Amino acid sequence: MQPTPVTAVGLLVALVGFAVLDRVRRAVSAAESPAAGAGPRSIDLREHAWKWVIPAVLLLVVAAEGNSLDSIGWRVASPSALLGDVLVGFGVLTGSHVLTAPLWARVGDGGDSLAAGIGSFASLSLSERLFVAFTAGATEETAFHGYALERLLSLTGSVPLSGGLSVAAFVIGHAGDTWDRDAVARIAQPALVMTLLYLWFRSLPALVAIHALNDSFALLLADRFDDLADDTDSNGEDADDSVSDDDAPVDAVDSSSLAWLRGE
Template sequence: MTDRARTNRNKPQGAATPGVELTPFTAAGLVVALVGFRLLNRARRAIRARRPDSARSAERTRPAATDLREHAWKWAIPVCLLALLAAEGRSLAWIGWRIESPAVALQQVGVGVAVLVGLNVLSAPVWARVGDRGDSLAAGLGAFAALSVPERLFVAVTAGATEEAAFHGYAIERLLALTGSAPLAGGVGFAAFAVGHLGDTWDRHAVARIAQPALVTTLLYLQFRSLPVLIAIHALHDAVALLLADRFASRSGDGDSGTDEEASAAVRWLDGE
């Protein structure tokens, strides 16, 4: 292999260098990144369906949101992506694992979290008049109230790391390299991100609301092109919401009545107040 070929093989590909060959490893990686979570959920449901009735009955009493095993299984997706990356001989930079500097990364994380939270507040009056007025989102978040604080943080970090690695780090980087089109790569990643949340915990009304931060994080990734930064932004954003789960549960009717006054302040943005 010539020095030039070796350099091109190890060079991270971006929007400015379209025309990269689609290898079987990359094709498999895109499938895993874009629909891997849904395929994993279907496979696990099929396995559970074959278990004895007593075991299935016990599992049905535990909501998917509070079953840490369901969240732990999400790590299978980035593990598969890393295995495919290693099989192809690529570095982590090929899926966006890069930062300009620690100081810049911290600044980007701060900006990203501020943008996400700020847009949540600004868009609240609009969402309060659309769909179910945020009731399904509150119910979904309230389900996490059964978890302890460390467990909620585990869920937040897991969501940030696994979802960003799949939908943004791998999917966007590889699609950018293949097509050179940021709108196409971002659009596909965003669509997979939003649709991938539809399931037991989040219904279509909640997913419509989740699509907003999904779009924002997609745009932030295209701007920063740093997977570690987006993982931190995503995890911090989710951690804030999950740490308020008790108050969301109170809003949705699953919490103690004594916390109603506190709940109204914590989730007021859901009603656009």
């Protein structure tokens, strides 16, 4: 495949589109309400709905290239094959979480920031959480794997380079209000696993389903970490920075929840 200006635009949108979109959104929010960033973390469904702009632009790019959806991984051999890929992929992704949980528990903040990020979704209803999960799976997989990885493979022929750039873009694209540095570091693991799964299956529908199932499972358990998210947001401090006798019951709940998250 020969590089073209249209493909260059597509790669730019796929690799950094989410990060740019997030920064623009935050700049607009700060301009409208300078004090908005001073309060507790909150989830605005509009920021997730806006993520659909990225795959919409990429579909226009694919059309401008004269390519088909098959060129961005929209491949399904059969319904049974798709189901098999989803079950195997979800099992591999879940298994990687379980196997590495004890190791991650000893790195950085031990999972506090990741738990707080998950807990910040507790204010959403069940249907809203499922919308967020499906949106993440559909939009992110289309960008980072369906378009970026496929085009990079076609242009460079290098699996390590293409996969590495896809993983890096996925991780950087998650840095923002919901996920801090420690949480983003942990997101690198599923980013790598999902990239390897895509290189194995080369099926975008399968990856979308696996990603959406993984996120749905986490978000449906957001209530377990709601108190920790509130504590982390309070005055910009971590829950461990201000402990009193009144906080003891909450701390006990947080400890139990974190133990579950860490696989202890």
